[in-house]
Each structure stands twice: as C-alpha cells, then as structure tokens.
Amino acid sequence: MMFNRPSSIALAAVALLSALSGCTVGPDYHGAPPVAQDARSSATFVRAPASGTTATPAPNQWWLAFNDPQLNDLIAAAFAHSPDVHIAQARLRESRSQLQKQRANELPKISGDAAALRLRSPDLSSLSSGSSSGSSTASSGRGPLQLYTAGFDATWEIDLFGGTRRAIEAASADAEAVDADLADTQVSLAAEVAQAYIELRDQQTRLELAQRQAETEQKMLTLTQQRRERGTAADIDVERLTTQVENTRATLIPLDAQLTDSLDRLAVLTGREPGALDQQLAGTRPLPALPETVAIGDPSVMLQQRPDIRAAERRLASSNAQIGEHIADFFPKVTLLGDIGFSAGDPGHLVRKNNFSWIAAPYLQWNAFDFGRTLGSVHAAEASRDEAEARYTKAVLGALQDANSSLSRYGHQREHVVTLQKVEASASHSATLMRQRYSAGVATLIDLLDTQREEFTSQQSVVAGQAELLKDFVSLQKSLGIGWQAQQG
Numbered sequence: 459m460m461f462n463r464p465s466s467i468a469l470a471a472v473a474l475l476s477a478l479s480g481c482t483v484g485p486d487y488h489g490a491p492p493v494a495q496d497a498r499s500s501a502t503f504v505r506a507p508a509s510g511t512t513a514t515p516a517p518n519q520w521w522l523a524f525n526d527p528q529l530n531d532l533i534a535a536a537f538a539h540s541p542d543v544h545i546a547q548a549r550l551r552e553s554r555s556q557l558q559k560q561r562a563n564e565l566p567k568i569s570g571d572a573a574a575l576r577l578r579s580p581d582l583s584s585l586s587s588g589s590s591s592g593s594s595t596a597s598s599g600r601g602p603l604q605l606y607t608a609g610f611d612a613t614w615e616i617d618l619f620g621g622t623r624r625a626i627e628a629a630s631a632d633a634e635a636v637d638a639d640l641a642d643t644q645v646s647l648a649a650e651v652a653q654a655y656i657e658l659r660d661q662q663t664r665l666e667l668a669q670r671q672a673e674t675e676q677k678m679l680t681l682t683q684q685r686r687e688r689g690t691a692a693d694i695d696v697e698r699l700t701t702q703v704e705n706t707r708a709t710l711i712p713l714d715a716q717l718t719d720s721l722d723r724l725a726v727l728t729g730r731e732p733g734a735l736d737q738q739l740a741g742t743r744p745l746p747a748l749p750e751t752v753a754i755g756d757p758s759v760m761l762q763q764r765p766d767i768r769a770a771e772r773r774l775a776s777s778n779a780q781i782g783e784h785i786a787d788f789f790p791k792v793t794l795l796g797d798i799g800f801s802a803g804d805p806g807h808l809v810r811k812n813n814f815s816w817i818a819a820p821y822l823q824w825n826a827f828d829f830g831r832t833l834g835s836v837h838a839a840e841a842s843r844d845e846a847e848a849r850y851t852k853a854v855l856g857a858l859q860d861a862n863s864s865l866s867r868y869g870h871q872r873e874h875v876v877t878l879q880k881v882e883a884s885a886s887h888s889a890t891l892m893r894q895r896y897s898a899g900v901a902t903l904i905d906l907l908d909t910q911r912e913e914f915t916s917q918q919s920v921v922a923g924q925a926e927l928l929k930d931f932v933s934l935q936k937s938l939g940i941g942w943q944a945q946q947g
Contacts (some may be wrong), residue, residue: 468702482620483696483789484782490771491847493854497757505862506754507869514753518942520935521652524746529655532728536651537644537943539729545711546640560629563622566614566794571607574805578602578868594674606808608678609799609815616794620785631776631934638769642940645765649936651727653929655746658720660925662742664918665713671914672706679703695903702907706914745924748931752868754938760861761854770846770853786836790824857939864937868930878916878923885909885916930947 468640497504502513517523521533617623679699685691696709721739722732754760763765802808825832892909895901935941 463737471819483785487778505866515755516753523749526746535728546643553636557633560626568612575605612796614794616792619786619789624782628779630778631772633770638765641765644942648941652932654723656928675703770850774846777846781839787832793821855913860937864934871927875923878920882916885913889913893900
C-alpha cells in the first residue's frame with residue numbers, strides 16, 4: 459500500500475504504535491498466595507469458648523452493644539477529631555493524588571506559549587566609518603524589529619510495553635492499601651477509646667468503694683476510741699483500727715492518679731487537650747453492660763474484613779506490578795512530538811494561513827547499554843514482591859493468633875468473673891454474720907476486721923475482674939477487624 463502524503467504515514471505509524479501498546483510486560487497478579495487454608499475452611503475458631511459466642515457475623519459498630527451513650531459519643535468524637543485519623547486521611551488523599559498523576563501519564567502533555575519580541579540592532583555601516591579628527595559620526599541606527607508568536611506543543615509517550623499501565627496498577631493498589639490503613643487506624647482507635655473508658659469507670663467505681671470502706675472504718679475507729687475512754691476497749695484495738703483506716707485511705711491515692719490519667723488519655727484520643735473531659739465524665743457510673751452472647755463469625759470472615767490483611771494483600775499486588783514497570787525499561791520508548799503555531803511581525807496578522815507552521819516527529823529512546831541498571835531494578839522489585847508476600851503471610855497468621863488468643867482470654871475471664879462473684883457473695887455473708895457476733899460480744903475486733911477486709915477485697919476484685927472482661931471483649935472485637943467506616947471518594 460502506498461502513502462502519498464507525510465500525514466498519512468504519520469497516521470499509519472500512530473495506528474501501529476497503538477496496536478503495539480496493548481502489550482504489557484511483567485507478571486500478572488493472580489491474587490495472594492494460599493495461607494492457612496484449613497483455618498479458612500473451618501466453621502469456628504480453634505480457641506472459641508464453648509458458650510457465650512455465636513458464629514453469626516459480628517456487627518461493625520460493636521460498641522453499641524454496651525448501651526452507653528457517653529461511650530458512643532466519645533468514639534464518634536475520636537473518629538472526627540483524632541490526629542491519627544487525620545494523618546491517615548491525609549495519606550489517603552496523597553495516595554489517590556498519586557494515582558491520578560499516574561493515570562494522567564497515559565495522556566498527551568499539551569502546553570501553550572505566546573511571546574512578543576522587540577529588537578533594535580545597531581547600524582553596522584556607522585561602526586566602520588569615522589572622522590580624521592578622531593571624532594565619531596553620529597549613528598542613524600535602525601528601527602526596532604517586532605515578532606509575535608503563539609502556539610501549542612504536545613508530547614505523548616506511547617506505552618508500547620505497558621510500563622505506564624503497570625505504574626497505574628501499582629498506584630491503584632497502593633491507594634487501596636492506604637485506604638485499608640485508615641480503616642485499621644479506626645479499628646485501633648475505637649478499641650483504645652473503649653478500653654480507656656472502661657478503665658475510667660473501673661477506677662471511679664473502685665475509688666467509691668474504697669471511700670465508703672474508709673468512712674465505715676473511720677466510724678468504727680471513733681466508736682472504739684469512745685469505748686476506750688470508758689474503759690471498755692483496749693489501746694491495741696484502737697491501733698489496729700487506725701492501721702486499717704490508713705491502709706484503706708492509702709489505696710485512694712493511686713486510684714485517683716490512675717483516674718486522672720484515663721481522663722487525659724480519653725481527651726487526647728478525641729483530639730482535645732488534657733482536662734477537657736473532666737466535667738463531662740465526672741461522677742461515678744457503672745461499668746458498661748456486657749452482652750449475653752458475642753457474635754464472632756468464622757475465620758474466613760475475619761480474614762476478609764481485617765484491614766491490616768487487606769492492606770498487606772494490596773501492597774503485594776503493588777509490588778507485583780512494579781516488576782513489570784521496571785521490565786518495560788528494557789525496551790525502547792517512543793514519544794510523539796508535535797508543535798503548531800503562528801508567527802508574524804504584526805499582531806493583527808498573527809492568525810493568518812500564511813503565518814501558520816507545524817512540526818510532527820516521532821522520538822525513539824532506548825537505553826540499550828545501561829550496564830545492568832535496569833536488571834538491578836527488576837531484581838530489587840522481585841525481592842520487594844517476595845517481602846510483601848512474606849508480610850502478607852505474617853499478617854494472616856498473626857490475625858489468626860490474635861483472634862484465637864482474644865477468644866481464649868475472653869472465655870477464661872468469663873469463668874474467672876463467675877468465681878470472683880461467688881467469693882464476693884461468701885465474703886459479704888461472712889462479714890454480715892461477724893458484725894452480728896461482734897455486736898453480741900461473742901467475736902473479737904480482730905475477727906471483725908479480718909472479715910471486713912476480705913469483703914472489701916472481694917468487692918474490689920469483682921469490679922476489676924468485670925472491667926478486665928469488658929476490655930477482653932473490646933480486644934476481641936479489635937482482633938476481628940471490625941469498627942471501621944468506609945471512606946467516600
């Protein structure tokens with residue numbers, strides 16, 4: 459077939475290059491490697507308790523099961539104002555901008571330019587003449603030259619071997635990985651806020667118990683001092699009660715310090731300065747109510763919804779695409795160059811047919827001899843892919859360990875709390891009986907103090923055990939990878 463015009467040849471060349479651009483070098487991504495297949499096919503977790511859990515999928519906003527409006531408000535405030543969330547959101551915007559930039563590399567680069575030039579050159583004939591007296595003659599000079607130009611330049615690199623497409627593939631996977639990082643930040647943040655809140659309510663409750671105990675013991679001390687003045691109580695009884703009161707009061711100091719730390723931690727987690735939540739969270743409130751049963755789903759669901767696993771898988775996909783991006787550097791690169799413009803000495807005559815000019819040319823570039831630079835980049839990309847694959851495997855195995863350990867702790871703590879409640883009931887009954895015996899004069903003060911100390915200790919232990927069970931529940935939700943919100947855009 460014959461082409462009679464250069465433009466026909468150019469069009470044919472573009473068509474040929476477009477056909478060749480369908481080639482994409484490098485390994486195609488076929489998904490993450492199979493890891494923990496036995497666990498994925500299992501209907502339940504290995505360490506799931508025999509009771510208290512169900513295999514139904516866990517709700518994403520798990521904290522609503524506590525029925526605590528203050529906790530709900532704190533988690534919402536943390537999602538809106540936490541610096542950690544803002545950092546992750548900024549990284550997501552950055553990664554999406556990088557993806558947009560890579561996609562733009564597939565398209566031509568077009569720029570416009572315009573210029574107005576004025577030039578006045580000297581009269582050369584006056585430079586070669588002069589007077590016999592040594593004085594130079596005046597130069598008449600030449601009028602200024604004027605030139606006006608306007609036009610457009612365009613360059614377009616033909617993606618013959620898919621290097622740009624692989625770069626877009628890698629950038630897209632990176633953006634999805636950063637999106638998963640943001641979700642992982644929200645999962646961790648919701649768990650941190652809930653645990654700090656539980657610790658605060660635990661400390662407030664135990665502080666109130668200690669204060670009531672100290673008040674009761676102070677009343678007993680006052681009565682015993684009065685009895686000693688009447689000669690019906692010994693000095694040793696007063697000293698023993700004084701020691702008991704001071705020991706109880708001593709427990710108030712660290713509890714108060716821990717309470718302050720929890721308030722400040724909650725303030726910072728919600729993006730506020732320390733002390734900002736003191737009034738809002740003042741006053742003792744009971745611990746949140748634990749649901750009767752906990753929905754945990756199954757290992758397959760957990761591995762799909764955990765953001766850290768999704769992030770690891772997306773980074774593996776990105777590393778795989780980067781291999782092809784570097785392999786494309788082995789091959790030639792073809793860039794189409796073009797320029798159209800107008801130039802004239804008079805701006806009024808600029809846009810005229812006779813003043814129009816254009817240039818079109820293909821540009822071939824091939825680093826045929828780079829002494830192993832490209833090969834080194836390919837090998838480095840392959841090593842990065844292998845590292846990303848190992849990190850994905852580690853993430854899956856770590857998630858299974860995390861979930862099973864959390865389930866085991868939760869199940870054992872439930873049993874432990876039941877035992878502590880039995881101890882408390884027994885200690886309270888013993889203290890009641892001993893107070894009756896002491897009032898009747900058939901029991902000593904030492905016996906009474908011992909039973910009261912056991913009752914107080916058992917009460918503190920039950921509150922601490924219930925708080926620990928609630929925190930284990932929170933850790934379980936975190937290990938399941940729930941608590942994040944999908945991002946728009």
